[in-house]
Amino acid sequence: MSNQTQDVTKIADTIKVLQGGIDFYQKAIGEVDSSNVQHMFRRMIKGKEEAIESLQPFAIKEQGERETDSDWMVSTRKIYTQLIGKMSSDEDHTYIKQLEEVEDRVLEVLDEALKHDQPESCLIALRTIRAKAQQMHDEMKALQEATA
Template sequence: MNTQTQSVEKVSDVIQVMQAGIEFYDEAAKEFDNDSIKNTFQRMIVNKRAAIESLQPLAIAEQGDKETGTDWAVDARKMYTKFAGMMSSDERYTYVNQLEEVEDKVLEALDDAISADQPEPAMATLRTVKARAQTMHDEMKALQNALEH
């Protein structure tokens, strides 16, 4: 009789990307005067925090503790945006463009976690988080398109 159990995998990666995204949105909000865009960024932060909260039990199952780190690639993108923004004639578009790329990275990390052989309760949580993440991505993509020259 096979008693092999599934274990949670790759959820900590998702959380790291989301946590780095929260920091990036918070920083970007300080660069905008437009209240509508600031509100969008704040909503993204709130949604990411809620997603992280729902994923933390899975991270504990995966690694024995809550995930508190950030993703280095998102941190690097944040630094790039600061420098590119200084050189760009449209700093707002540069920020939104890079934030949309962060949303791409969130979806990619979620796809990786979903493609792993996860226990069904973990899959249900990941699918729910993915649906919300797709909505956030689509909102940032629409904002990116609206700000394009």
């Protein structure tokens, strides 16, 4: 039996997507009118912040420091949404639709990280975060359908 230490993989990428999602939700809070939607966005931010904190030790193991950057795809989607939101008759739905896409991206990056041979403690964290991310995705999908 080997006592070799496993490397972590794709954790920094996962944090970047989560951070991008936080940035996007923070911007969206100021753009949507519904206080219920704003409250939901705050819950999404809190969930992503908790996920990032639990993953940071693995990011440090992966790259030697905390990950603080955002995913460029999520940042680009945020800018795109700001532009189309200004032209839309239903800005709330525009943000909700695009944020549901961000939730899709979160699930994708978590699934990618879970495909790799990770240390057991990292796998446990990723699986826990993946379950919560699925719940957040499902909430955003339901909100998107309700506002369509």
